[in-house]
Amino acid sequence: MGFINTMKERGLIAQQTHEAELHEHLEQPRVAYVGFDPTADSLHVGHMVTIMGLRRWQQAGHKAIVLVGGGTAAIGDPTGKTDMRKMLSLEDLDQNAQSIKKQLESYVDLSDPKKGMMVNNADWLFKLSYLPFLREIGPHFSVNRMLSAECFKQRLEKGLSFLEFNYMLLQSYDFLHLFREADCTVQIGGDDQWSNILGGMELVRRLGKSQAFGMTMPLLVNTDGKKMGKTEKGAVWLDAKLTSPYEFFQYWRNIDDQMIETCLKTFTDLPVAEITAMTANANTDHKQINANKETLAFLVTELLHGTEEAEKARATARELFSGKGGGGNEPEKTIGREVFGQAINIADLLVKTQIIESKAEVKRLIKQGGLAINGEKVQDIYYEVPLNLVDSDQGALIKKGKKHYYRLRISK
Numbered sequence: 001m002g003f004i005n006t007m008k009e010r011g012l013i014a015q016q017t018h019e020a021e022l023h024e025h026l027e028q029p030r031v032a033y034v035g036f037d038p039t040a041d042s043l044h045v046g047h048m049v050t051i052m053g054l055r056r057w058q059q060a061g062h063k064a065i066v067l068v069g070g071g072t073a074a075i076g077d078p079t080g081k082t083d084m085r086k087m088l089s090l091e092d093l094d095q096n097a098q099s100i101k102k103q104l105e106s107y108v109d110l111s112d113p114k115k116g117m118m119v120n121n122a123d124w125l126f127k128l129s130y131l132p133f134l135r136e137i138g139p140h141f142s143v144n145r146m147l148s149a150e151c152f153k154q155r156l157e158k159g160l161s162f163l164e165f166n167y168m169l170l171q172s173y174d175f176l177h178l179f180r181e182a183d184c185t186v187q188i189g190g191d192d193q194w195s196n197i198l199g200g201m202e203l204v205r206r207l208g209k210s211q212a213f214g215m216t217m218p219l220l221v222n223t224d225g226k227k228m229g230k231t232e233k234g235a236v237w238l239d240a241k242l243t244s245p246y247e248f249f250q251y252w253r254n255i256d257d258q259m260i261e262t263c264l265k266t267f268t269d270l271p272v273a274e275i276t277a278m279t280a281n282a283n284t285d286h287k288q289i290n291a292n293k294e295t296l297a298f299l300v301t302e303l304l305h306g307t308e309e310a311e312k313a314r315a316t317a318r319e320l321f322s323g324k325g326g327g328g329n330e331p332e333k334t335i336g337r338e339v340f341g342q343a344i345n346i347a348d349l350l351v352k353t354q355i356i357e358s359k360a361e362v363k364r365l366i367k368q369g370g371l372a373i374n375g376e377k378v379q380d381i382y383y384e385v386p387l388n389l390v391d392s393d394q395g396a397l398i399k400k401g402k403k404h405y406y407r408l409r410i411s412k
Contacts, residue, residue, distance in 0.1 A: 002026060003060035007215075009272050010265040012053060014191040016215040017201060025185065025211060032057050032186035033065035033178055035121075035171065036104075037073040038096035039088065042239035043103055045229030045251070046219075052267055053188050053217050055107045059269075064108050064116040065184055067174060068097040071125030075167050093122070103238045106304050117182075121174050128173075137169055137176075140206055141199065168199050175200030179208045191216040220266065222256055238304060244331050245305040249313035252297035254403055260292050268299040320405050330397070334411035337391075343384040346371075355398055355406050365400065372399040 003026055007013045016022060034054045036047060043051070058064040070093045088096075101110070101118050110116045146168060175197075178184035185204070187197050197214035204212035220228045229236050236251045237243040243251075255263060261279040264270055278292050294314065302310035316330055333353040340349075346366070347359040356362050363381045365371040371378045373389065374397050387410075390396045395409035 003057055003062065006056055006060065007053070007217075010056075011262065012049075012056075012217050012266060014216045014218040015194055017198070017213050018211075021211065022186075022213045022215075025213065026060075026062070029062050030186060031063045031065060031178075031182055031184040032188055033067050033175075033184050034188050035067040035069050035072070035174065036100060037069040038093050038100055039073050041096045041099040042237040042242050043100055044235040044237050046227055046235070047238075048229075048267060049217050049220055050188060050190055051104065051107050053215075057186075057188065058108055058116055063114065065178060065182060066101075066104050066108060066110065066116070066118040067178070068100055068118060068120045069171075069174075070094060070097050070120045070122030072121055072167060072170050072174070074122070075163055075170060090122075094120075099239065103304075106238075119178070119182075121170075121177075124177050125170060125173070133173070136207070137173055137203070140203055141169060141172075146195075168196050171196045172199035172203045175212065176203045176207055179204045179210065179212065185211060186213045186215065188215050188217065191219050220259075220262065222259060228255075228259075240305060240309075245301055245309040246313045246316055247331055248304065249297045249301045249310065249317060250403065252300050253293050253317060255293065255296075257289055260289065260296060263300075264292070264296055268296065268303070270299065320399075330405040330407050332395075332407045332409060333398075334409050335390075336411050337387075340387055340390070340410060343386050346378055346383045346385055347381065349385050349408075350398070353406075353408060355400060355408070370401045373397070375399075 004023055034050050054064045073093050097120055108116050110118055175187050187200055189197050194216050201212045201214045204210060222228055261275060264275045265272060281288055298310050298314050301313055333355055335353050347362040350356040350362050351359055366378050366381050369377055390408055391410045395407050398406045398408050
């Protein structure tokens with residue numbers, strides 16, 4: 001099955017250009033790219049849709065280019081932002097790019113240049129001379145048309161800087177550069193990048209005098225209409241130091257029931273026929289729903305962190321769910337002995353260790369019966385936690401709500 005049919009079968013095409021031409025174009029191996037701006041030292045779950053798109057492109061026998069935007073990130077993409085991005089130093093952008101490469105290598109083969117490669121647009125954008133760039137690229141962009149694009153429209157009321165206004169031209173130039181240097185003819189991105197992708201595609205067709213194509217993938221949202229990848233603690237990162245394999249596993253284990261089939265099709269390599277069979281009775285069979293969630297969590301964690309970490313996370317989740325206590329792989333929090341003293345108020349303890357954000361939330365959880373230490377419910381909002389409860393090799397197992405566990409220890 002070819003790339004387009006695979007993407008259609010999995011429901012992963014939001015928009016595409018010149019569909020009939022693209023089908024014919026992909027009858028032989030081609031080159032496509034996906035871009036990621038290194039605005040942080042880790043990608044997050046929100047990036048995984050397009051990462052998996054590039055993975056499927058490579059699996060279909062085509063060459064994949066990962067573009068890390070060390071140059072465009074110095075400008076800042078206004079898409080989806082209500083305010084201008086914080087400007088990062090070039091050193092920070094370079095370090096972030098290297099960290100991101102390690103994460104992407106879990107999904108895309110970058111070891112063989114014939115199959116995949118990573119490039120940084122800082123290597124060519126910083127070498128551009130402004131006036132020659134404007135003379136070559138500027139005439140092909142209508143300001144009126146640019147202002148009608150969603151990425152700009154939502155910023156006009158608050159103010160759009162001229163710096164950010166250049167972003168579309170630079171991203172479009174990336175496509176032209178990769179066409180000229182690597183014979184790249186396809187750009188894949190999230191659906192919020194449609195305007196930018198069209199700009200690049202049209203630039204290749206005009207200046208490169210060649211076929212070029214764009215495709216976007218749907219931005220996955222949960223049943224509340226919010227983008228996937230956010231929790232009460234913030235983003236779910238791909239870096240294990242920021243989101244542990246266990247926390248990553250639990251994120252997928254706890255998704256909405258209605259999202260299981262979509263996530264299996266999007267984030268795993270399971271055949272669609274197998275996914276369909278697994279989810280056939282998912283509306284009525286709660287045991288099967290939980291089994292499907294565990295399968296999803298295991299496969300997604302395995303792909304990113306490896307089999308061993310996925311197995312450890314699954315074992316811990318099963319033990320915690322059974323009420324037998326932790327399996328030693330739950331997220332750890334520490335507190336200094338001098339801070340703890342001989343005893344400390346439960347609210348102070350949980351806020352200081354960042355297990356819970358506020359004392360008000362601690363009190364609310366206690367009143368609702370949603371807080372436990374070592375299997376014992378905390379019923380007193382003034383409870384003083386004794387040192388000996390935490391000061392041991394095992395520490396203390398904190399249960400917050402129905403599904404969240406933490407191992408609390410005294411720091412050495």
